[in-house]
Amino acid sequence: MVIERALALMLVCAACGGGGSQVEPALPPEAYDDPAPVVDGGPDSPGELTMAEVEANMGPVREQVQGCAAVSTFEGKVTVQVVVAPDGTASATMVTASGEDDLDTCVLSAIDDVAFLTSERGQRFKYSFNF
Numbered sequence: 001m002v003i004e005r006a007l008a009l010m011l012v013c014a015a016c017g018g019g020g021s022q023v024e025p026a027l028p029p030e031a032y033d034d035p036a037p038v039v040d041g042g043p044d045s046p047g048e049l050t051m052a053e054v055e056a057n058m059g060p061v062r063e064q065v066q067g068c069a070a071v072s073t074f075e076g077k078v079t080v081q082v083v084v085a086p087d088g089t090a091s092a093t094m095v096t097a098s099g100e101d102d103l104d105t106c107v108l109s110a111i112d113d114v115a116f117l118t119s120e121r122g123q124r125f126k127y128s129f130n131f
Contacts, residue, residue: 047120068106
């Protein structure tokens with residue numbers, strides 16, 4: 001991508017003609033460098049929580065969600081994307097929602113309330129609840 005941008009800049013400079021004018025990029029060169037890709041090591045990778053540790057911590061979440069489901073009429077599956085930070089805090093976003101605001105909020109809140117173990121890299125995973 002950096003090479004493509006450099007070629008485009010050279011074409012612009014060539015189109016400008018001589019005359020001593022110089023086209024400068026709108027951003028400094030380091031702004032054009034692609035950031036390092038985020039690499040997910042996958043389950044049980046070094047520095048991440050193991051899936052056994054994740055499952056152990058999801059027990060209280062399942063219990064809380066079952067309590068919310070008891071007052072819901074929804075039947076189906078709710079899937080969330082969970083991100084556990086290295087400090088053990090977690091957050092989730094809906095992948096497949098129920099369509100019932102109270103139930104969806106309950107699922108997200110239950111995950112926000114759990115404290116995972118600390119780790120070097122944390123963990124990312126999808127988790128489904130069947131109702």
